[in-house]
Amino acid sequence: MDGPGGKIMHAELMIGDSRVMLADMFMESDVKDPHSAGVTTVNLHIYHRNVDRLWQQAVAAGARVVMPLDDQFWGDRYGKLRDPFGHSWGLAFKSKLSKAELERKRQEAMAAMGGGAQP
16 A cells, blocks of 8 residues: 555565565654664564575565574574664574474583583
């Protein structure tokens, strides 16, 4: 839906079977972007079977890397981006590690963080 001055008043983005509603910033209303508000309180999180390709696409479109995409101790391949409008995105591939493997990785991560093995 077009808005005044060529702005977008309402648009919808389909991700799988989910709908994300978008709009341009309107200073005269409560619709603002994170840059103008000075903060974002939302992290959009997407699991995708080809997270590396999705990551590259987002970076090519102007997203800034906040946390590099990597294999994380909790089992997911995960990274965090900030889009050009200031929104925070977590992109991940859901791991199929066993509970024992996840616990071993968690113990290693806690030890590496200086906390030693955690119960």
